[in-house]
Amino acid sequence: MAATPADGGLDPVMAFALVGALGVGAQWVAWRLRMPAIVLMLVAGLLAGPVFGIFDPERDIGVLMGPMISIAVAIILFEGGLTLDFHSLRGAEQGVKRLVVVGAPLGWIGSALALHYVGGLSWESAAVFGGIMIVTGPTVIAPLLRQARLNRRPAQLMQWEAIVNDPIGALAAVLAFEVVVVTAAAGSLGHAAWEIIRGITIACAVGYGAGWGLSEAFRRAYVPEYMKVPVLFAVLLAAFAVTDYMLHESGLLTVTVMGIVMANANLPSYTELRRFKEHATILLVSGVFILLAANMDFETLGRLNWQAAALVAVVVLLVRPATVLLSLLGTNIPFKERLLVGLAGPRGVVLVAVAGLFGERLVANGVEDAAFLTPFAFALVAVTVVLNGFLLAPVARAMGLAGKGTPGVIIAGGSQFATSFAQALLSVKIPVLITDTNRARLRSARDAGLHVFYGDVLSEAAEHSVEIMSYGRIVAVSDNDAYNTLVATDLAPEFGRENVYQLGRLKSDSKRLVLPPGLGGQSFAGKLTYLEIASKMAKGWEVRVTLLTDEFTKSDWAAQNPEGIALALYKEGGAFTLLSADAEWEPDPDTELIWFGPGREDVAAK
Template sequence: MTPVMAFALVGALGVGSQWLAWRLRMPAIVLMLLAGLMVGPVLGFFDPVRDIGPLMGPMISIAVAIILFEGGLTLNLHSLADAAKGVRRLVIVGAPVGWVASALSLHYVAGLGWPASWVFGGIMIVTGPTVIAPLLRSARLKRRPAALLQWEAIVNDPVGALAAVLAFEVVIVMNAATTPGHAAQELIIGIGFAAIVGAAAGWGIAQGFRRALVPEYMKVPVLFAVLLGAFALSDAVLHESGLLAVTVMGLWIANADLPSYVELRRFKEHATILLVSGVFILLAASMKLETLAMLDWRAAAFVACVILVARPLTVLLSLAFTGLPVREKLLVAFTGPRGVVLVAVAGLFGERLAAIGITDGAQIAPLAFALVAATVVLHGFTLTPLARALGLTGGEVSGVVLLGGSRWSLGLAQALQKIEVPVLIADRNRSHLRHAREAGVPTFYGDILSEGAEHHLEMAPYGMIIAATDNDAYNTLVATDLAPEFGRDNVHQVKRPGQGIARHALPPSLGGQAIGGDEGFAELDRKMRAGWQFRTPKISEEFTLTHWREMNPEAVLLGRLTPSGDLSFVADDPELKLPHDSTLITMVPPEPPTQD
């Protein structure tokens, strides 16, 4: 196989596994693991060392550097300061306790030596932000336990990488130096230089972007060039210290309050998905059958010790005396899925440790694969039942956030409440929410895009956004900004005036899916004033959608709720097919007055 075909195969397997996992609603990491092992050690069809050659090592190093940079880019210290005390305790107390507990498990249960245990133990602090997010969406946890798990994953991602890098630098220097004094000198110089290089690169990017020294279309290329330069420069002074430099660079940029920070972070997230997929496939395909054979009873005992002892001990010690309910502590304690970042970093460090003569390094990669596969599968199937048993779920049906406290929004919210769909009406004008509060509909006063909404609004029960204010530009802004988070199919807005005219039409990348038929906010509000109402009829084999249309020729079909709890807002297409026992969400005109 040529290198070009190998790159194409890695891309197809990585992205294809993630797409298939999305279709099957399975953890992507499980399918990527199976795909990499199948084409690699099982079938022998793809061997990265043989088919890619000496470039594979530097490629993985650069990919891991970019992954760690993106991890540092997620750590905003202002957001951490605003987070709940429990989150801070999980980071400040939980990270070192988890490091020690993981290292002890690796040494005494898995049988690794202390150098490999401390390095791998640092990586195990990471709980997998790319894994926990889809689990939280599917489980629909209440806000506080969801925030604890989400923020712990986000913040500990760079913290765990940083701990592993520091431990790795200590191991390298201690093995290369001639005396303890020489080792300490090399370590201080290397780590200090890496921190200075990373901070200088982050400061330079922040200043250049803030002063408009870099045009908008070149910001991402310049960012990548500086990232690679900082990695290479630091790595030349102390081997693998470049990983520390890029992590510090990401931390600096994350806290520089750049106007283009969100765009940069989103692009980096997309790049990281590709890189994580590629690295995971490469590492899985590089595994040897004899290496996998190392996973004996000690590996199983190690995984059980991490899940049942190390993780609960870390969380319970961290959250002690915080005043959190016991059931929330238990849920967080027994939920700690590890992700592909752990596998990518562990695989790289394991190879480096083995290269400098620490034979235990060869066991790190298979142990990482075993831990990730076990935790993802276990928590993927147990989080929702466990949360439901503890009474910490936000509801079976995905809820809806309505922007704008108009008559139309209130009517739709009340109709959704009747069919037991969680709803929330948000508005920047307090007076617009008065009728919703009087009707008992949950409300949020403020901007849905504000930091206050991000940190204090319980969004876990809600999977859809409907922007229905009288400001079409604001509706488009909200729909565009929240589309990456909720998914473009789950973000809707009322029709914009002139949407079908070329000079007023916006690109498909802006705004959300249309709702309310061909009528904008003014027409929908006029109908509500004229007496139109929302109805939620149920169709069956006897009373089909066709029968409903015949009985209500002027009604507007907005959405439907299937018996399985799948809510969607759809256009009134004549070809639309709905399963029996679905509930329709409709607007019907007022009934004509009866003749006496």
Template sequence: MDPVAVFGLVGVIGVGAQWIAWRLRMPAIVLMLLAGFVVGPVTGLLDPSVAFGDLLQPMIALAVAVILFEGGLTLDFKGLRDAQKGVLRLVLIGAPLGWLLSALAVHYGAGLSWEVAAVFGGILIVTGPTVIAPLLRQARLKHRPAALLQWEAIVNDPFGALAAVLAYEVISALNTAETLGEAAWHLVLGIIVAVVVGGLAGVGIVQAFRRALVPEYMKVPVLFVTVLAAFAASDFVLHESGLLAVTFMGIIIANARLAAYDEIRRFKEHATVLLVSGVFVLLAANMSMETLALLDWRAVLFVVLIVLVARPLTVMISLAGSDVPLKERALIAWIGPRGVVLVAVAGLFGEQLVKLGIEGAELMAPLAFVLVAVTVVLHGFSLAPLARWIGLAESGPPGLLIAGASRWTVELAKVLQEAKVPVLLADANWWRLRAAREAGLPVFQGDILSEAAEHQVELMSYGLILAASDNDAYNTLICTDLGPEFGRDAVFQLARVKESGRATLPASLGGRRLDCDATFEDFAKRHAQGWTFRATKLTEEYTLDDWRAARPDALLLGYISGSGRLRFEAPKEDRPTTGLRLIAMVAPQEPKDKAPTKKQDTA
């Protein structure tokens, strides 16, 4: 197949698999692996080795480098806080211990030689950050266990690759004329070069951006090229040390507090989605049925030992005596999905060991695929139920975060809380939150965009944001800043005052408007006139048409579905509305709710 057609096919399959996984709420990596196997070994439609030849491995290596750099960009040290000690233990104690236990599982479980076990065991340290992140979002895990899992995955990725490099250098020295001393010096030199190159590249980017030496439109391209250059320079000295260099570079940039940091991070996130899709499809398609046929019952034993013995022992021993509660340790010990770095590095070193004549090295890649598939399916479908069962995740429907405390937002929050919708009121003014505190509502005193909010508010517990302050510009800022994290369809703001013509903001700024199209002043004026918020349940006897006929002037904000999920939109006319609870602001002259009978509301 023509290389251009291969690129198009891989892109469609990879991104398509991620989109289908999002729609079905499934781990995306499973569908990407299945799609790669179908177009590769099963049907023979795609053979990456033939299509790209010798360029295949360099392409995958560069893609993995960008993925790890993006992971390093998320390592903001201020985000550690209460998880710092646990992360250090998981890295300093867990990595060497995990290497040892994984090597034992490879040798005694898979039946491979000690040479292969030493290299493969090092790679098995890694837990895929590109897999962990979406799982944490789906599970709505609490901050500390989520931070422990995410930081462990990102930090251990380059160390796992370096552990494999160390073992490979020793084995290579034993099988060639090179001495162990020369191999050790080569390894130390490579690590030093990786840290120096990554550090210089990171500091150079930070200084260039701060001093405006690079125009805004060129910042992302310059950064991208610098990542590739740093990876290539370090990798030239020691193979695979470039992974450490780009990770270290990402960490420096993440902690430099650059004004363009958010834009850079979002671009890298988008690039990572594309690269992960492509890499997984290419690696899966590059497998052969002959290689897969070499796997036997020992592959099953190997996976069982890694999942049920090596991972739990590593975590429990590493965190023994720490301040991490037992239930958090248990959750972390169980969750350890592998990802793209394991598959890519295992395939690379497997080929290198085969060239050295090491028996069993050809099984590294298929074993890595099996482990990735099993752990992603197993942990992907068990994380959310387990976290809810032991109280480390929100068990109810996602709630609403209201930015801006006022008399009418407090009343709205009270009505939603009575309807079993989790609500949080946030405002920088302590006195504005007084009524909310007296009503027993959860509050956060501070700017919702501040670092304090990031560390003190469990944002994963909230699926919707309503920017309802009396400052239209601030509402727009909140929705613009939190939109990429929550999704543009989940951030709402009040209508702006006198917005028309040239005053209209571009579509890229702000969030969605409520269907009632009311401003802060509209809500405040109606509330002062005695209007109140109501939750009205629709039944077969009291339909949406009945409610509209009885409440022609009401401001309809949205409805609560039968599952308890709040939606800021009018119910669809072509869908059943029985059981829905309408949330609206109604006029004072209307009768109070008594019972869910014909023509009546239920509070």
């Protein structure tokens, strides 16, 4: 028999559907409006919950809400552990290690002090929440960095700090919570210490064993490819449930350790596992955010008074900058970069999710003021995301630490065409970088004074050496169709599929040699293949720039250049657009058209 709504509430199935629609819908609207998704999810949850009373999680979902949030937070923390690859950290700069080794403890202590003395919270609540406050939100940092287009070093500092401190902050909160709970339940200090050590040992042992065992099973092909993700989730939930049953709340530490172990196991299918899990995490994060926001009431929101505002101000303007500046003291990082990193500390959904879970658990263990953690977490996230979203780019530009103008283009594959296209882009002040694994193919670009990178754009070296955040689009134009498709497919999640282009592919009569049509990016340069472009370049074709005006329109250009192929549009002070082969375009007046066609001498000869 289907469940029926109680007290005029929603049916449980309808409630689950509403949570998904609000969470994912808010993220989609945020993407369309280029706004922080966290703020829209917060607004959606508050409107559906305390404002209009459409959705009340405790009424409509009931006893399922607690387990749902626990499992969701466990998977989110596992995903955080899965991002901590020590091999990648080895090449990181000294500043990143300082922000982790020195900054994490300093941030924990500073946040706890602020929570206690400014926010008036008990030491129990301050210690637990102070731990998770060191997390700066990797899911929030990435889009902010791409929007602000910071220079490489401050961008790397922020990005790696967020990635590495994500699981560390969760571990700090879990350990502090264990100390609070065990100390309150134990009869003596010695017994409490024993319980804490036992819990940490069991959680780490189970987490390490599950991570190592699963990695070996995947490596030895004991699990088929199509079952790897289901098996991963089954083992994850089992490890969480078993350790949580043996010792309450130790499951969160277990799954975090499990993620760290798998991240450093060098699995061949690691990228696929992480990407699928990232998609699942987006759904879970959306759901947890909506549930926690809708579950708040006006009495709880009323606690966000002047004291809460003072606490947010102290954390943002004092604790965070002081933590970064003290951590990076004595390094060769310029003061301006240190200050920028200190001022930029946006918190993300992990903070809200973990704070919501631990807040309820602390209240259940007799720590009454822990009820304040969830609304304060929402306030801190909203303030830091909005401030960084609006101020990071202009502040960075004012300090000379961000790129100016239009986001640039990465051209993967060196050739005469790549050099000609890059020169045309530079003529309208579009930053451009040409990459290739063959040094000889970069010779013409180097001779022309263009910015080049010798190496694979997909390599770890490129990740650490190239200011990726300065570029918003990528065009794969190498002589290898498979490589072009790989570049476009691999970088599409990072750049956005609408910003990834490649040359046309060679047609083959053999089905075994045809690449799947669903892979790759948008067709570029009129779907010409590399060989066709090379042939035209040998005949004197070049990439040219023409200003389209009211007097010289698109029709006039097309009439004079019937063979011309439109590549991009740029309007001074406006938008820059790469044109796919199938794009229908109609330029505004005073727009620069970048196009590929016969050289001026060839046209004059005709």
